């Protein structure tokens with residue numbers, strides 16, 4: 101089928117202003133949007149810039165706005181869009197460096213700010229083997245382990261657009277992944293970070309993040325669960341018996 | 351041009367690189383340079399699991415793991431190195447758990463394990479549950495967990511810095527040259543030790559499970575500096591890639607009971623591997639698929655087959671095989687259980703094929719997957735530059751870009767993740783130890799000269815050739831003539847074609863003359879790397895007149911231990927490949943015929 105693809109082009113500091121370049125392509129409806137970009141770059145315009153690596157939705161390189169929605173270019177097929185007019189733009193809220201490439205550093209800074217690593221100073225099991233964790237305990241935080249840090253959620257979030265200091269859904273998802281891990285003892289530190297003015301309370305439950313997530317993480321729910329812990333001072337392991345409450349008294 | 355100084359530079363932020371960084375940084379000033387943000391590395395794509403004889407569900411031993419790996423390698427793996435790795439595997443997995451990796455769990459809360467191709471109980475010969483997993487996202491969890499530990503330990507990263515060259519002075523490592531992709535500026539990093547952990551090069555082939563970033567940079571950089579590449583003809587084709595796209599469908603699907611079915615509805619692996627059937631080694635299954643298709647038994651006579659993971663199919667064959675659960679009850683599954691074990695595979699099938707794997711079979715074909723060969727090293731990650739195992743002081747390599755050799759002629763599933771952890775760790779530890787007793791080498795004058803020359807060439811060619819076209823031609827040629835089956839005529843044709851493409855490559859000119867994220871220039875340079883590797887692979891394959899593991903010659907169908915129980919070493923100089931050989935280390939296991 102024949103389609104037109106309009107792509108946002110801009111190199112701040114070099115081009116005076118952004119423009120849209122339009123390309124007409126003959127494509128198989130089963131092609132990925134990433135295939136179109138590769139095709140354009142390889143055969144029509146080598147100067148087009150975008151990131152990509154795995155090409156099947158697991159590395160998080162190619163989040164972009166495709167017909168107005170944050171998606172991974174490698175995980176959307178032409179036929180999924182139900183149109184022959186495709187508009188591709190960079191994600192919003194992070195500075196464009198070139199075309200579809202944005203500056204990811206602030207995003208990773210926010211990720212780092214929630215201490216995204218296991219905190220547990222208890223001695224390891226004496227036999228050197230694994231810590232035990234029941235299947236239910238493991239299931240409790242399964243959903244938020246899936247995050248690939250693509251930023252589709254954070255850059256779909258209106259409160260983040262309004263205030264770039266907001267820690268954003270992706271960082272909260274990663275905090276959730278540890279707060280609800282029965283092996284972790286760092287909830288208090290993470291929650292104190294998330295209760296700052298640019299923390300979790302900036303979330304207005306818009307649900308854009310959940311819609312944008314290519315890994316289908318229930319982000320809004322995860323954020324709500326973190327809010328609940330902050331409000332109640334207790335980690336609700338939901339029917340899971342093992343694992344003491346670790347949020348201190350407050 | 352900026353200059354930096356670190357004792358240890360690690361090139362690559364995947365599993366091997368991060369493991370090296372965590373270990374090196376404890377004793378030395380260390381930085382990681384990675385062309386991708388570390389969390390984008392291809393380790394994150396690994397699905398099925400990491401092999402270690404924990405014995406959480408049934409009896410198992412590191413010695414069994416060792417033997418299976420030796421046999422899987424078709425006896426080309428070095429047995430001392432394999433034993434070392436399989437012993438270390440157990441601790442490596444526990445280390446990951448202690449770092450916080452969310453493994454799937456057994457009912458009693460231990461790390462869950464599943465069967466995988468080629469991993470067996472050495473007494474009964476039946477598949478053993480050895481692959482430790484986290485659903486079908488094991489690599490994602492490993493990459494995330496190691497990256498998290500790096501954040502915790504304040505490791506220094508230069509993200510989106512692409513290394514172009516390694517500097518050697520007075521016979522020892524002096525540093526690397528890298529391009530900062532965001533600015534296009536060149537940076538020189540002076541270093542006492544450099545660890546390459548740059549991953550594989552499957553993008554040389556048309557159908558591949560590998561990421562765009564898998565262009566073999568580390569191996570190509572080393573080749574240009576006179577360092578050989580080992581066993582490059584040994585490249586693994588995984589039996590089950592998604593039709594046309596090549597996206598991997600993990601062996602775990604077969605571990606959970608899925609079977610391969612041909613156009614006649616037959617579970618054909620019973621004919622090729624009567625004992626372990628669909629869980630034979632990858633090379634064996636890929637060849638079987640090829641032969642089924644060649645003999646007209648593809649689906650509707652076409653070039654693909656079905657991988658069937660519908661519960662009714664799984665249960666039918668589990669019953670026929672008498673498969674049981676660890677508690678002795680018959681193995682029967684529901685659709686829901688299957689989906690919970692392979693959620694990402696199900697997602698890929700729906701996204702790319704509009705197929706629901708518990709309702710429809712998945713169309714699959716073999717896909718270029720894994721480089722057994724690479725930069726020659728010992729078990730400490732030290733790079734060996736000749737057939738006498740001479741070391742180049744300060745140079746290390748680990749992970750898929752290295753060849754220790756633990757995978758020999760064919761890697762077993764789950765063993766690459768073991769490899770990247772074990773050898774990443776030891777390369778890091780040894781690099782840190784080495785730098786204590788040594789000084790920085792003076793940087794050569796014009797340290798970035800060689801890199802500049804390469805860049806200038808790509809900017810200033812006459813523009814009569816196009817990178818994307820050359821790439822397509824290379825991929826097609828390699829898939830057709832240097833794929834699962836090879837022959838003298840095909841290999842010679844491929845060699846000629848690759849040489850032609852290399853000549854045409856000198857005529858390219860990148861259209862983008864800017865500096866900021868000039869990914870066109872980067873892609874062009876990467877194609878140059880792939881063309882070098884394609885040439886080395888083809889020449890190594892042409893010389894090896896036998897069939898062993900992944901290297902199957904139609905004209906030499908038998909393994910020939912008398913002449914070929916040896917590693918290939920290939921040097922690339924002035925566009926010509928020179929070959930040498932070195933012996934395989936055999937300790938306990940004398941080569942014998944390989945039957946599954």
Ligand SMILES: Cc1cc2nc3c(=O)[nH]c(=O)nc-3n(C[C@H](O)[C@H](O)[C@H](O)COP(=O)(O)OP(=O)(O)OC[C@H]3O[C@@H](n4cnc5c(N)ncnc54)[C@H](O)[C@@H]3O)c2cc1C
Pocket residue numbers: 361362363364365366367383384385386387388391392393394395396397398399400401488489511512513514547548549550559560561563567568598600719720748749750751763764765766767768770
């Ligand atoms: C789809 C898939 C599934 C797999 N499943 C399994 C499995 O279940 N079990 C298993 O054992 N193995 C599996 N493998 C194999 C295994 O995942 C890889 O071999 C392994 O992860 C490679 O790790 P690495 O650290 O060597 O490389 P990578 O993780 O790929 O890291 C390479 C790094 O090098 C960097 N780099 C490359 N070139 C340069 C340069 N020029 N300059 C700077 N940086 C550079 C990249 O940015 C990246 O950070 C699978 C592979 C694939 C493709």
Ligand code: FES
Pocket residue numbers: 151152153154155156157158159160161162172173174175
């Ligand atoms: S390229 Fe990896 S997520 Fe799209």
